[in-house]
Amino acid sequence: MKDYKLEVRATVICFTVAAIIGGFLSSFFVIFNSVFFNQVAPPEHLAQHFSTMYIAKTTVLGFPLHYFLLITLSWLGTTLIGAIWCLIMDRLEKIQQQ
Amino acid sequence: MDPRGNLFVLGLVLSIVVILISVLISVWARRFTRNLGDYYVAGRSIGAVNNGLAMVSLALSLTTFVGLTALMIEGVYIGVAVYAAFTSAFIGLLLLAAPFLRRHKSFTTMAFIDERFNSKSLRVLSVIVMLVVSMLYLGGNLKGIGIVFYYLLGIPELWGIILGGIVVTLYVTIGGMYGVTYNQTFQTIVLIFCLMFPVAIVMRALGSSGWFFPPLGYGDMVPLMEQVAPHYFWPMLVHPSVYISVFLGAWFGIIGLPHFVMRYFTVRDSKEARWSTVITVFLVGLVSTTVYATGFAAVYFMNTKALELGITIPREAYDYVVFILIENLTTQGWLAVAIAGSIAAALSTVAGLLMIMGAGLIHDLYCVFKPDIDDERKLKLSYGAMLVIGVLVILFSLNPPDFILEAIMWAFGIAACSLGVPIVLGIWWKRTTKQGVAVGMTFGFILTTACFIMIDYIGMDPVTIPIPFIAKYLYGPFGWIKTVSFILPLSFILTIVVSWLTPPPDESLQRQVDEMHGWSDYDNRRYNGNGLPITIIILSLLTMFFVTTLYGVFPGSY
Numbered sequence: 001m002k003d004y005k006l007e008v009r010a011t012v013i014c015f016t017v018a019a020i021i022g023g024f025l026s027s028f029f030v031i032f033n034s035v036f037f038n039q040v041a042p043p044e045h046l047a048q049h050f051s052t053m054y055i056a057k058t059t060v061l062g063f064p065l066h067y068f069l070l071i072t073l074s075w076l077g078t079t080l081i082g083a084i085w086c087l088i089m090d091r092l093e094k095i096q097q098q
Numbered sequence: 099m100d101p102r103g104n105l106f107v108l109g110l111v112l113s114i115v116v117i118l119i120s121v122l123i124s125v126w127a128r129r130f131t132r133n134l135g136d137y138y139v140a141g142r143s144i145g146a147v148n149n150g151l152a153m154v155s156l157a158l159s160l161t162t163f164v165g166l167t168a169l170m171i172e173g174v175y176i177g178v179a180v181y182a183a184f185t186s187a188f189i190g191l192l193l194l195a196a197p198f199l200r201r202h203k204s205f206t207t208m209a210f211i212d213e214r215f216n217s218k219s220l221r222v223l224s225v226i227v228m229l230v231v232s233m234l235y236l237g238g239n240l241k242g243i244g245i246v247f248y249y250l251l252g253i254p255e256l257w258g259i260i261l262g263g264i265v266v267t268l269y270v271t272i273g274g275m276y277g278v279t280y281n282q283t284f285q286t287i288v289l290i291f292c293l294m295f296p297v298a299i300v301m302r303a304l305g306s307s308g309w310f311f312p313p314l315g316y317g318d319m320v321p322l323m324e325q326v327a328p329h330y331f332w333p334m335l336v337h338p339s340v341y342i343s344v345f346l347g348a349w350f351g352i353i354g355l356p357h358f359v360m361r362y363f364t365v366r367d368s369k370e371a372r373w374s375t376v377i378t379v380f381l382v383g384l385v386s387t388t389v390y391a392t393g394f395a396a397v398y399f400m401n402t403k404a405l406e407l408g409i410t411i412p413r414e415a416y417d418y419v420v421f422i423l424i425e426n427l428t429t430q431g432w433l434a435v436a437i438a439g440s441i442a443a444a445l446s447t448v449a450g451l452l453m454i455m456g457a458g459l460i461h462d463l464y465c466v467f468k469p470d471i472d473d474e475r476k477l478k479l480s481y482g483a484m485l486v487i488g489v490l491v492i493l494f495s496l497n498p499p500d501f502i503l504e505a506i507m508w509a510f511g512i513a514a515c516s517l518g519v520p521i522v523l524g525i526w527w528k529r530t531t532k533q534g535v536a537v538g539m540t541f542g543f544i545l546t547t548a549c550f551i552m553i554d555y556i557g558m559d560p561v562t563i564p565i566p567f568i569a570k571y572l573y574g575p576f577g578w579i580k581t582v583s584f585i586l587p588l589s590f591i592l593t594i595v596v597s598w599l600t601p602p603p604d605e606s607l608q609r610q611v612d613e614m615h616g617w618s619d620y621d622n623r624r625y626n627g628n629g630l631p632i633t634i635i636i637l638s639l640l641t642m643f644f645v646t647t648l649y650g651v652f653p654g655s656y
């Protein structure tokens with residue numbers, strides 16, 4: 001059962017992290033927009049109002065921080081998580097074959 | 099949108115070269131096909147690198163060139179979010195399904211569902227689902243070929259659709275899965291070259307200092323973009339649940355789309371299946387980030403240089419923007435390269451879809467009713483079925499959806515809600531019963547398909563569709579995407595609850611779960627607790643509840 005638990009735990013952790021950085025991230029940008037943008041509209045104006053500007057607080061390589069996080073984490077971040085999970089499963093597979 | 103003018107000889111020559119090489123590869127690969135296993139799953143002999151490259155071209159269909167820019171012009175940030183979720187979805191496929199399906203001895207998703215739940219009825223139902231989602235996917239891609247031919251030759255899209263359809267049908271029929279795999283590997287290399295280089299040249303023409311690496315090289319243009327299109331980077335134009343719906347649709351859709359899953363039945367073992375996915379994610383991410391640069395360049399161009407040059411791009415021409423961009427900012431040679439790349443992208447995806455449709459009809463449907471026919475006869479029937487399907491798909495594609503990426507997003511949604519759920523539960527929860535799967539799958543398929551027909555095909559406003567409770571919350575830009583946030587959780591809940599209410603499956607069926615996870619012995623305690631189903635139910639309820647919150651905060655359209 002110890003190896004079974006390793007498989008389940010590794011999968012749950014990798015899934016959670018990958019789901020956050022590869023899927024939920026944009027919804028966090030909306031909900032916590034004050035972290036990423038300077039001029040935050042009141043809730044009733046959040047939908048779209050070009051008269052209300054949202055200016056990124058921080059930029060990385062010229063990109064707004066949230067955009068940079070989205071494009072790099074959904075690519076390199078998830079690739080890294082996948083590679084880590086594969087290494088764990090390679091190890092587990094060796095144990096299973098012994 | 100008018101065609102670009104006279105016959106574009108260089109583009110035509112490069113496109114023909116790509117098509118000819120594809121056919122030649124299939125003819126060459128035919129020698130490896132000796133039996134049914136070779137024809138459908140390439141003798142389960144494909145390595146990680148080959149499979150990873152083949153997956154990339156399967157993933158990066160023609161939407162990479164002609165669909166995403168349209169979505170980005172229409173929806174800006176959400177276009178990026180859709181492709182980001184799609185890129186990371188391969189990790190979902192890796193963690194939840196890919197290596198486990200490889201250990202199962204099936205040829206297709208439909209066979210897996212039959213054997214895992216011991217139900218021929220479910221097999222037939224999953225074939226029907228597969229045909230619907232594959233048709234949606236194919237219609238979009240064949241329309242894309244039509245667009246390219248129209249723009250290239252100035253002939254009606256119809257002829258492009260027919261020619262593209264005939265070519266790909268022929269080479270899939272001839273080469274089987276070996277031909278498809280080697281072709282997809284070749285097409286991935288062509289696609290990456292043909293996208294990265296023209297986009298780099300476009301970025302240089304637009305004044306980007308980091309043009310030599312398009313994925314992250316346009317940061318210095320951001321301030322200018324914020325002046326001409328201030329909303330470009332704003333994620334808060336839509337309800338946050340739209341992004342969660344995109345995530346759910348992408349992650350479970352990719353597991354439910356049989357032509358992606360089928361690639362895993364072709365690899366040597368589960369280790370190769372795992373590492374091929376890591377290769378795929380890295381390369382898909384590389385191309386996706388280049389496509390974001392293309393979308394950025396398209397929006398930037400439309401708001402700056404196009405105005406200076408007096409070019410007006412009407413809404414119905416958004417699918418063409420990549421070519422307009424390349425033609426106006428680079429040389430004719432690069433336009434030819436981009437056209438050849440887009441042909442390669444379309445051919446690879448259509449080939450994968452035809453393969454799964456042929457396998458589904460003969461292996462998963464016909465053989466259920468005629469179980470006694472031998473493999474040689476099955477192989478002959480498969481050749482014939484592939485030809486017939488090719489013709490039917492061409493006919494279906496004559497009236498394709500308006501925006502090709504939208505059709506493909508619906509295909510993901512339908513696949514997620516109908517096939518994604520039983521595959522994930524079938525791998526991770528022994529207690530899943532065929533009755534539970536039948537209820538969840540039928541519910542997910544019928545409701546998502548009904549939503550697609552009402553919203554996309556008939557053109558109803560999402561908030562007016564006659565589905566109580568759900569319709570009210572489908573408001574705002576891209577509100578239809580939120581259908582997934584209701585139907586997928588409900589499909590999970592129904593499958594779990596009905597499974598609890600029905601007798602547990604036989605030990606022989608439960609044993610398959612241990613085998614899929616690599617255990618040589620059987621232990622009833624593994625994958626059998628209530629922790630997973632209860633967690634899924636709680637997360638499902640939270641997801642649905644979240645969509646109903648903030649009602650009225652995101653009502654507008656932009």
